[in-house]
Amino acid sequence: MKKKFKCEIDCANCAAKVEEAVKKIDGVNDAKVNFMLQKFTLDADDERFDEILKEAVETGKKIEPDFSVEM
Amino acid sequence: MSPKLKSEMKKIAVALVIFFALMIVEKSGAAAPVMENRLINLILYLIPYLIVGYPVLRKAFLGIRNRQLFDESFLMTLASLGAFVTGQNEEAAAVMLFYQVGEWFQSYAVGRSRESITELMNIAPEFANLEHEDGSVETIDPDDVEEGNILVIRPGEKIPVDSVVISGESMINTAALTGESVPRSARPGTEVISGCINGEGLLRVRAQKDFEDSTVTKILEMVETASEKKSHTENFITRFARYYTPIVVCAALALAIIPSLITGKWLTWIYRACTFLVISCPCALVISVPLAFFGGIGAASKNGMLVKGSNYLELLDRLDTIVSDKTGTLTEGCFRVTEVIPAEGVDRMELLRCAAYAEGLSTHPIAVSIHEELERMDPEAAAKGIVPEDTDNVSGQGLISKVDGRTILVGNEKLLKSHSVPLTEIPTSGNEAATVCYVAELISEKESRFLGTIYISDKVKENALRFVPAMKRAGVRKIVMLTGDRSSVADAVAKELGIDETYSELLPQDKVARVEELLREVPEGKSLAFIGDGINDAPVLTRADIGIAMGSMGSDAAIEAADVVIMDDDLMRIPQVTKIAHGTLSISKENIVFALAVKILILILGALGIANMWAAVFADVGVAVLCILNSMRLITIKKTI
Numbered sequence: 001m002k003k004k005f006k007c008e009i010d011c012a013n014c015a016a017k018v019e020e021a022v023k024k025i026d027g028v029n030d031a032k033v034n035f036m037l038q039k040f041t042l043d044a045d046d047e048r049f050d051e052i053l054k055e056a057v058e059t060g061k062k063i064e065p066d067f068s069v070e071m
Numbered sequence: 072m073s074p075k076l077k078s079e080m081k082k083i084a085v086a087l088v089i090f091f092a093l094m095i096v097e098k099s100g101a102a103a104p105v106m107e108n109r110l111i112n113l114i115l116y117l118i119p120y121l122i123v124g125y126p127v128l129r130k131a132f133l134g135i136r137n138r139q140l141f142d143e144s145f146l147m148t149l150a151s152l153g154a155f156v157t158g159q160n161e162e163a164a165a166v167m168l169f170y171q172v173g174e175w176f177q178s179y180a181v182g183r184s185r186e187s188i189t190e191l192m193n194i195a196p197e198f199a200n201l202e203h204e205d206g207s208v209e210t211i212d213p214d215d216v217e218e219g220n221i222l223v224i225r226p227g228e229k230i231p232v233d234s235v236v237i238s239g240e241s242m243i244n245t246a247a248l249t250g251e252s253v254p255r256s257a258r259p260g261t262e263v264i265s266g267c268i269n270g271e272g273l274l275r276v277r278a279q280k281d282f283e284d285s286t287v288t289k290i291l292e293m294v295e296t297a298s299e300k301k302s303h304t305e306n307f308i309t310r311f312a313r314y315y316t317p318i319v320v321c322a323a324l325a326l327a328i329i330p331s332l333i334t335g336k337w338l339t340w341i342y343r344a345c346t347f348l349v350i351s352c353p354c355a356l357v358i359s360v361p362l363a364f365f366g367g368i369g370a371a372s373k374n375g376m377l378v379k380g381s382n383y384l385e386l387l388d389r390l391d392t393i394v395s396d397k398t399g400t401l402t403e404g405c406f407r408v409t410e411v412i413p414a415e416g417v418d419r420m421e422l423l424r425c426a427a428y429a430e431g432l433s434t435h436p437i438a439v440s441i442h443e444e445l446e447r448m449d450p451e452a453a454a455k456g457i458v459p460e461d462t463d464n465v466s467g468q469g470l471i472s473k474v475d476g477r478t479i480l481v482g483n484e485k486l487l488k489s490h491s492v493p494l495t496e497i498p499t500s501g502n503e504a505a506t507v508c509y510v511a512e513l514i515s516e517k518e519s520r521f522l523g524t525i526y527i528s529d530k531v532k533e534n535a536l537r538f539v540p541a542m543k544r545a546g547v548r549k550i551v552m553l554t555g556d557r558s559s560v561a562d563a564v565a566k567e568l569g570i571d572e573t574y575s576e577l578l579p580q581d582k583v584a585r586v587e588e589l590l591r592e593v594p595e596g597k598s599l600a601f602i603g604d605g606i607n608d609a610p611v612l613t614r615a616d617i618g619i620a621m622g623s624m625g626s627d628a629a630i631e632a633a634d635v636v637i638m639d640d641d642l643m644r645i646p647q648v649t650k651i652a653h654g655t656l657s658i659s660k661e662n663i664v665f666a667l668a669v670k671i672l673i674l675i676l677g678a679l680g681i682a683n684m685w686a687a688v689f690a691d692v693g694v695a696v697l698c699i700l701n702s703m704r705l706i707t708i709k710k711t712i
Contacts, residue, residue, distance in 0.1 A: 010178070012357065016309075036361070
């Protein structure tokens, strides 16, 4: 399942860092953090989607405290 | 301005006030005993420093913990802490303050350009009105619309999915998608595109596609992914920053240690090393170059030209050869009378009138073009609406009509020969491209008279004549036309438009081969673009460096195969998008050269001890602000229709 969210991210470099980290999470097929459009796209396994999403947001926050996702 | 930006602005303002107050007190010597105490001085300057600098310190710390050293926060933390160590408290606070001012300005600028672009991409429909079988109407999410659903579109509403009109009439505003200001009319049977805005009328439509596959979704996805496809310039900057920052940190370390060991003046050299660090911050480049590309893509989509990625702007900037399809791209694919040549003793208008009246009942494209010509040349005669009493269509030859009491033949050579019309002198014309249409009158069984010849050819698009010179001005070396049409027709069109090379009578697979040959002729570092209507030339569009699809609103195949999509049918959009590409590339080059030049200059001055930390702050923040302002010029490119 692929879903898009509005997100807050402060710089292009931070977006790239978060993107890379989220992609490494187990169950994530693909992830994108678009700095210019402030959009977070997550493509992950259907059954565990909500769980993975939560983990992705937490991972992002750990790297960039300013990262937040509007659910 | 977002709430976050506002609160940051307040913080910066408070810190600035405290900072300047402290500076005045210190410089005026009003509270000399207090300010001269090193510890008190340090604590006082730490107040504004921490107010604005806390998030930076935290980020630098997080960077160290996550082993992602060497970013801006790290540089700034190191430099300002170093300045505190050397006792330059005032300058340490200043570095952090102005760094944050610069950061704030960057966020503001990016936010502004983001707004101006998302605003124009504000085409996503928010709801759909679903009509149930019992006639009741329910408002639903466009995502829930299914193919075949009946939808009601009220005046002023957005069309939620690609659909076809069942009843009602209206004018549809397509400006958000095409940049075209003239609304299109919609009546039963018309296909309407999602994202367009309904005019005054109420429409009932049948959904032809799901929301997911509708034009509006495709376009939004395209624009979103566009900023992810990075250009070489952007990639260069990212890679550059990755190596540059560690190198600079090492250089600064060397600058702090080596001269100190020799001279023993540790504080002086640590201070100089800190100055060096502040200057070296790569933010100006890292933010302004992608911003220029983002602006370029935005400016293009504002005018109905969708560029699928920054890399295509870069390729457009280096355009060398343009290969174009003929029919439907350079020509309209419909016919026009180009010449009317009467036989001796026949009036030119008389010839045209005879032909037009004789063709009065025909809807053949050739007949239509003769009607149009009469309307243009002699509107009164056309308005009479004379139609033949009887028309006999002779397949593959033409027609014979009884009109106004005369018997008129309009057709090719065969038709006239079969009625033994004396065709002693067939006037030849230089225009080989034309279809020739002879006109004659049968006076009696035995007697006939040749009236003249009408030449008809495919109409060249109005803008095509301006297109070639405009592309040449934009720096294109060669313009090539490919067509499946007869060579006589192709050569004539090429001559009229000023095209450099023409290849005719090509089969679709020949086109790919020809483009590959042309690609080999393109000089190193230059690019080739192919322009087509996107319907049957998808393979060629993919093969070219840049595939440009024209007039493709609503054509999925084109949107998928092409790299640049021109939503309306205007050829002049291509020189326009090339101009935007030139603008984008020159702005990003200006930024790179300017930022690096200033930085290197001040780096040298800083290492020599001539430039102090204030100059360093300018080299960092000032340059970043100037570069961002330069990049923002593109976004403000006016909307031209």
